[in-house]
Each structure stands twice: as C-alpha cells, then as structure tokens.
Amino acid sequence: MARTNRSGGRAPAAAGTTAGSGRRKGAERRAARAGRLTQLRTVFRLTRQRDPRAVWWSLLGLVIPVGIVGVLLGLVVGPLWTWLPIGIVLGLLGAVNVFSRRVQKTAYAEMEGQPGAAAGIIERMRGDWRLTPAVAVNRNQDVVHRVVCRAGVVIIAEGRGRGQRDLLGTEVRRVRKVVGETPIHDIVIGSGPGEVPLPKLRLTLMRLPRTLRRGEVDPLARRLRAVSSPTLPIPKGPIPRSIPRGGKIR
Template identity: 45%
Template sequence: MAKQTDASSMNRRQQFAETYRITKRTDPRIGWWLLLTFLVTGVLGFLLFKILPGSGAIEWVLSVIGGIMFGTLGALILFSRRAQASAYSQMEGQPGAAAASLNMLKRGWNVDTAVAFNRQQDVVHRVVGPPGILLVGEGNGSRLRALMAGERRKHERVVAETPVHEIVVGREEGQVPLPQLMKKLRKMKREVRPADITDIRARLKALDASRPAVPLPKGPVPTSMKGMRQNMRGR
C-alpha cells in the first residue's frame, strides 16, 4: 500500500505541488489555463505600468516587474478557484466529504464531526457558530430524517434557547450540494453572540459524554484537503 503524504509536514512549495497534482486529476488542462491567465494578466499589468510617468530603462524595468506581478496574481487566483472546484468534485458523494469541508471553517465556528451515526454510515456533524447549532447530515436522505430529528430533540433539551438548524448535504430536492455548503453556512442569519458560543459548547459537553466514539471512514476523501486549506479558505 502506498504511504500517504502528511500535508502538515510539507513546506509551502510541496503543498502547492501536491495541490496541483490533485487538481490535475479532474482538471487536466489546468496548466494551460494558468499559463494563459499569466500571459493575459501579465500583459495588462505591463501596459498599466507602461503608461505611468517614466522614461528609459527604468520605465521598462518597472513595466516588466509589474507585468510579472499581475500575471502571478492572476494565475494564483485562478488556481485557487479551480483547485477548490476540483477538490469538491473529487469529494462529493464520498463518506466524510461534508466533514472535510466543514473543517475548513474559520475561527468563530466550532465543528464536531460524527456526533450521531447509524450502521449504514449515515452521519450527522454539528457546527456551533453565529447562526446557532447546525446539524449537518450526509448519507441517505430518508434515513437521515429520523437520525437528525432525534439529534434535534436532544440538543433542544440541552440548549432550548439556541436555534437548531438542519442541513442535509446532497443533490436531492431540499438538500445542499457539497460545493455550496460553506456558502450556505456563511450566509445564514447571525442569531448567537460570540460570547454565548462558549456557554453553548460547555452545555453540549454533557450530551457528548454519553456518546460512543466513531471514526470517520478513511480512504475516499482526498488527503490533500489539509494541504489545500490555505489556498481554499475564503476564496
């Protein structure tokens, strides 16, 4: 069995190379798109600096430097967007995909993966953040309804005054596609103050103490997600 690379042990250049390799699986023309973007934005940057006041060799040097800077920035922005799309494409529909996506949330959001599950590997994750408590389910929609309803009752008994929301990840009617999950969470109405989140999490500890531990399925979700975090966050 091939040994998996630990993204946390990579330097920035290695992470970039690994992300490029993973992206190329579903986006084989990524190299050509990056080159084209670099050239187009580079020319625009060159022309922009060329019209600035200056003369002689200094004008040309500044224009070339400006073109390289603009071209590099344009290519990096495009790479970030296409890498994110590629990562979601490879993860979607596989066990643990929603958990991998949720773990990219920034400070202010607290994620607890697999707080509830069944034998068929339908899983409910919990996010505590500005909108309140979000129960995020992944698996079979029909089976998740009962599982999430039970979790909702448990949470409402512990934190009755905190809003509890249910989200099912998938492509069926009423579900949220994996690529839209982060956007959905961030657009939700803020109903909980940051100071209250600590209190909510403290109350949930008693609920979690009675749960059996469950490891998330390993293998299907690309391990490169750790290395792609810096490229994907907030993009």
C-alpha cells in the first residue's frame, strides 16, 4: 500500500511537468512563427520601398499561370473546377519565386560597391566553400578574399579604388607558392571588361570546373590558413552605408 501511495503522489507531478513542457514548446513555436511573419513583413516593406515594381511583377507571376493553366485549359480541356486550383497553386508558386528574385536583386544593389559584399554572398552559399575574408586589404578599402573549394583556390578582389588588381596579383603569387599545381582562379568584382558583376558571382563560382576530391579541400584550406599573414581588421560582411569610412563599427 505504501508503494502504491508514493507512486500515486508522483503521477500528478509528472503529468504537470509534461504539460508545462508542452506549453513551453507551444509558446516557442508561436514565438518563432510570429518572428518569421514579422521578418517577412519587414522584407516586403523594404523591397517595396526600394523596388516598387516588385509587387506588380509578383502579381504578374500569379495572374499568368492562373489565366493560362486555370482558366484557359479549364475552358478548352475542362473541367474548369479541376484546372483552376492547379492554376492557383502554380500562380502562388510563381509569385513567390518572382518576389524572391526581386528581393535578391534589391539586396545585391544595396551591397554593390561595399567592401566585404562578395564575402557576404559566399557565406550564404550552400556547399563546401572555405572562405577566408580580407586576406589582403589596402587603405582604399580594396579587399581580396580567398576561397578554397572543389574547383581549387579562388582569389576574389573587390573595392572602390584601382589597387584591387595589384592586391589580386600579389595574393595569386603568394598562394601559388603554397598550392603548387592546384588550380587558382582569380575574379575581380565590377562591371568593367573581364570583371564579374556582384549579382553574377554566385553563378560564376558554381560554374567553375571541379578538379579536387572532397577529401582534398580541407587539407588545402588548413595549409593556406597556416601561412596566412595577419591583415587589417575588416568586417566579414558588407559595410553599412550609414557608417562613414573613418567611423568605427561597434
């Protein structure tokens, strides 16, 4: 009887603990959902301010599939009630895809010309991209980043001054002494001849031929880190435009 009484006394406490845990998890899920909605509203508002046509292009991405797939095929092939929901779903997907591309385009426009913009894009890429930002910097805020990947070593130069190509050449020669016959690719961010615009950087990197095996990337990255020289402090991502060149980032 004593054991039965003790067990019965613990059961409500265990049930209360489980219920409390469930309430906390539910509150966390609701908070996360509210945070995502707030973030989406903020992105929508900022994109609409900087790119007023984004909403109209998104609506066009919604209307075309609904009109062609939903209404036209519904009337010609039939029945309408079958094709219309398909058209609506495709239209919603099209609108989201168009809007996300406009958001990306707006973000690239905001980042372009800022030191660290290329590094910010690479950090968001999926896959095995071993980025070392700002391996070389000069007083004009020209920056060189180094990426180790399946394509070998990629040296990326960006900046506002004219010294980025000098920094690029110096870094390529220094890396060549370390990596030997490993392929080295050099990229200059810009809109001039032989340069890669910032919005096309991701696609350019993805198209590089893969010459290294997966197991060769990490040893190569460690070897380059071991011989890297200290550089001037610089943020990994793009510098906000509201901060003056001589100002401090806290």
